[in-house]
Amino acid sequence: MTIIYLLLAISVLVALAFFAAFIFSVKSGQYDDVYTPSVRMLFDDELVKPATKKNKITPNKIVKTNKHN
Amino acid sequence: MENCFHCGDTCSNGVIRHSDKSFCCNGCKTVFDILHDNNLDYYYELEQTPGITPKAINGKFDYLENETIIKELLDFNEANTQIVSFLIPAIHCSSCIWVLENLNKLNSNISTSQVNFPKKTVRISYNTAQTNLKSVVILLSKLGYEPYISLNDIKKDSNAKDRSLTYKLGVAGFAFGNIMFLSFPEYFEVNEFWLEKFKYIFRWLMLFFSLPVVFYSAQDYFVSAYKSVKSKFLNIDVPIAIGITVLFVRSLVEVALDLGTGFFDSLAGLVFFLLLGKFFQQKTYNYLSFERDYKSYFPIAVTKLDPDNLTNEFQTKVYDLVQDDFILIRNEELIPVDGILKSNNAFIDYSFVTGEAKLVEKTLEDKIFAGGKHSGTPIIIKVTKSVKQSYLTQLWNNEVFSSANQNIFQTLTDKISQRFTKTLLVIALISAVFWLFLDSAKVLNVFTAVLIVACPCALALAAPFTLGNLLRIFGVNKLYLKKAEVIEQLAEIDTIVFDKTGTLTTNALHTISFKGDSLSEEENNQLKNVLRASNHPLSRALFNHIKSNKNYNITNYSEEVGQGISGTIHNIPLKIGRFDFVTLDLDTVIKAESSAFQTTVHITIGNKYKGYYAFKNEYRNGFDHLLNQLSKSYNLVILSGDNSGETDYLAKTLSSKVDLVFNQNPNDKLEFIKSLQQKNKKILMIGDGLNDAGALAQSNVGLSISENINVFSPACDGILDASMFINIFNFLKVSKKGVQIIKYAFFFSLFYNIIGLGFAVTGHLKPVVAAILMPLSSISIVFFTTISSYLIGRKIIKKSF
Structure with missing residues (x-):
């Protein structure tokens, strides 16, 4: 069951990737208009x-x- | 009557035929030609009659050759590329977006242009080697999309947009999702082997995710709570901040000391929902500005003349004007300073200042006040006072306009949270004391649980969602409010003050009525032909009024400045103008009938006095009905800068009790509102022109009424489209009902709090209970307020159509 550490790491990484994409899209002004x-x-x-x-x-x-x- | 292919207006001044299409004027036809020749016909396929009639621009943009002015307008200026952003109020449909984004087809030196439709702006980048700012602006103006360039633009400090709420919401949502996912296993599987083994890493991960929520997303609540405690006023953010702190500290302790899972899920959820409420309430009408003062009305630059040689023109910034400068004002330009007229005659429209669209005639050496709009041939003015010292701008020195004097409005939520916070602390303390005797180990547990579960999430969401929703509904119905709080203030109003000119009367419609012997058709034909030659604004208005289409030759035509015009058709002499002028050479003496309060044009045909045309502003349709409706629940006052000429008429028409106050200058209006407020009246001021600016700022709610919301209105709390004038009563009624909804929602959320407190004081608050109760209460409140505000909002729409 130690595989759960890897799974957790992946899930957090995927979440962070989407989060980064969100931050990038706000920063580049995609939500302004x-x-x-x-x-x-x-x-x-x-x-x-x-x-x-x-x-x-x-x-x-x-x-x-x-x-x- | 035919409609213009370009702008859709009726062709009242004769139809221009071109390419099998009809146009109302040469301006519209020119735009069509430009677009057609550049294969941009798709403009007309996207929308029916999307165009805007272009205005005359002779010399209007000459100041854009001035390097210092250019520099202040540009967003970017490097090598051969310049980027500039313009506000274009005329942007209104998808055709506008399309043609503005295809500017590069019309001028190949424009590389890109991008429209921001909600803000009505366009950002244009162009190559300076081949073109310049002035030609770009002229191209836009030729197409009817004249950019709005004002003194305010030149002082814009930064274009930085505030996106922090979006970031905070994003962070909270991100953490909320991840924490829910990590806390889920522990909700149900108790004492399961693998879960026991891994729960520590889950808990520490949750703690890690909650850090940005507490320290970044929730930071506004801490700041606001600190400020409110400091000013000894407990607003809703105080219990929220306590709730967040207690949630975080208790969870931290539980995880660190291995006492339990903590409440990270509830913590993240709470902050996420609260921010969502804030986000929802943050509806702004980007293209409208509620903070405009005189600076937005005035042009950036004027044409200054060399006093020794008046043909020598150069451009200068309005702020640099000093006494004894000579300036040139062209047709349709605003006069930015007080001065003395040095040309023979001028027609000034003071509608910006007085709200009354009437042309005032001035002659040589007359005093001219800032704020008037000149129409006719260019005039020369000698400056007597600089911009800041002008009569009109003096009003802004009043303390109402300094932001420090903003009256602080206590919202319903704030009022309730005062008691709520105190009660909450008392309950927490009592239950703590109670448990101290019963089971001292559980004291901290219960004390914190009470503070957690009573965190007024639902309470804090009731107002933002109700008001935010109503704000949108009002927007659809063309009442644009500055912020949601104004709705609560509207609900408290007990006195309504109306401005007369431009508010109760229309700006657009001039009623022209004829008094005297009725004119024959032939006489009308003759009259129209004489009027055709004159450029006097009253002549133009009368010319459009008289229906006739025969052309005659006029002989002996002459125009006497400030007096009238005369001409001869078929040996019959006609005279049109002032009473004294037209009756000058009559044999019989006639007494003038017209009252002094009207603008009149008198007529003699063949040496016989025929009568006069009277110009009058028309009262808005249904204004008496509206006043009757309102008089049942509000005190009404009509406040006007005009003389009392129409008192009798108003007193006769209005069956309800309305106080009439006349002869008020802008400052009197402000003082009048102040004196009412000292009697504890809550005042709604409805006005339009700059002359109402002081009263609008002083009143509890200032609504500015506008025939065209893109035309700039003075600083106010809301802008109402004139077509919705008769619905003011409905808007007020809906505001009141909105506040009722918030009150019901408060009871609703208190009910949830009592259930939660039941768990908390008995010492049974499990994380899963908190995790269910908090979102459940929040979501049901959001549901309730949204549905009910939608239902009451529908009534306005029903009644207006």
Whole structure:
């Protein structure tokens, strides 16, 4: 049953690891704003969209700028 | 009427058609163009009409070229990179987040921008080789997201956020979990072979885990208990601190002398639950500030002019202004100092100071007070007093604004804990004495057990959870309170003092009414065409009021400063303006009818006096109903800076008893509140402008009412959205019920304490009993208070919609 010493050591180490992770996350400001990231996450797909669109739209855009001139 | 594709407002000034879409103004159209040309159309897909109409910015941000000002605004400044954080009150939806985080598509020198939505701030880093702070700010403003830069920003000492409560809660939770896990075997398995062998290491580990809980997480309770004992006032933290100390010392002794397991589980659990309550109560409206004084209203810098050559402009900090300086105030800029007007005429809006959105006309050499907002062409002012000595800022020298004078409010919990602590000590002593005769070996055991089990965990949680929950419910209903304590103070109110202008009346709505011979449609058309040419604010208001869409050519148009305008259409002369001005060349003498208390615009068409338009602030819908409701349980007072012109009207409309006090300057208002307080009245002051700032600070609870909560309101205990004005009665009622809930919860927790004391005084308190009783009482209190405060809170929502 002396294995219990090892088990205890492991359990305490695992707990400490999670505790350290928590401290790190607070310190790095992850708990300062808990709302915006939830919205920002939804934009991840859309951030790419303008870039791909750009290629298709370019001809139109040239026509438009010509009009202005 | 069509709505603007960008901002969603109705296009009342004519529709601008562009790309198959309608816009209400050129500003909105420009923003659309900028976004569209940069493939940022997704802005409009995220939300319907997310935009904000941009304001004119000519020269407004010139001070951002001043190196010393820039330096004070920046968060980071190294080599070619600068990082700056702005408060942008206009941030309101996910489209805002999206476009602000895509600023780099609009200006390639911006490397990143990150929005903090709850705080309404954006943090932007950019490359200084190609761009500068001013152009970043101008880009933001062009998009309608004008940053709010004020004197307060320049004096921010540090951006350090207080995260200590989160850390403390984390530490307590971590220790609590581990200790529970280690103490569990000993709850049930008694005298088991392996457990007997290993229990020592379990106990020492528990002791080890409890150290950070006692010495770090619980440290606030010791500090607060020490302070309260020192000031001879026993608050709730005293029995808590005693409880924690006794728990720890007794457990330490038990483990060290091999007497038992100790109460480490209860100790960690107690601290964890208490901190949880604190955390829950700590709801803050980050983007609102309740501490604003004049500094937040004033700009950082103004345009100073060279006295010898007035075309020579340079930027200077507002604080550096001295007497006899010349400054230039542009359209929509705030006048930061008292001075004398050196331009021909100016229109000043003193709504910041008086709460009344009325333009006051000033002419050459007139005295101008700080706090007014100028509208129209730029004006020049000669400074007579520096910022700190100005009439408006003088109010802040009053002692109410020094924090030392904060009236200390004794919360319900504090009141009860006074008696509770004394009773607890008496019970502990009596049972100790009793056991001294019965079985002297058990004296210490019983004495400590009483102190442990009576530790008022549930008592301490009742108020934070009830008030914290109500604070959130009030927030949903657009009453934003500074802290949870204010709810308790609201429940004690017996007198309500209202400011009139801006509080009982609206700022937004001008009622324009016409008195005199009714105008024909043709006459209206002519009137509108003459008004079109004038930039006078009253002309603009009237122009928007008159419905007509025919265009005529005007001849002989002229505008006389401070008098009125005249013009001729189809050989018919029209005159619009002051009574004396329009009736000047009339053959017949007419007596002016209008009262002196109204703003009026008189009209003659074809040399015939037609009548006048009167501008009036409108009382809020349902204000008389609200006052009637309130008058049943509160003393009501209306306190106004205006002359008594409307006494008759108010007396007639109000069927209930309301005291009317007029002609009060900001300082009178403060003194008035003070005199009521000396008669032991608990006062709720509801006001809006800076003129109420003193009264708001002096009163027991100061609520500031605001048409738009992002517009800055004076220092107060809470900000109420104007749309919820008629619900003030409900808010007060709910506050009272909230306090009732806390009282019920107290009885509830006392009941648990009595059961616990039963175990303790008879000498039967086992660690497992404490470990069950303490969380059980805490959790049931949390459950009870949360559910019942939710139920009473629902009533406000029901009634308002």
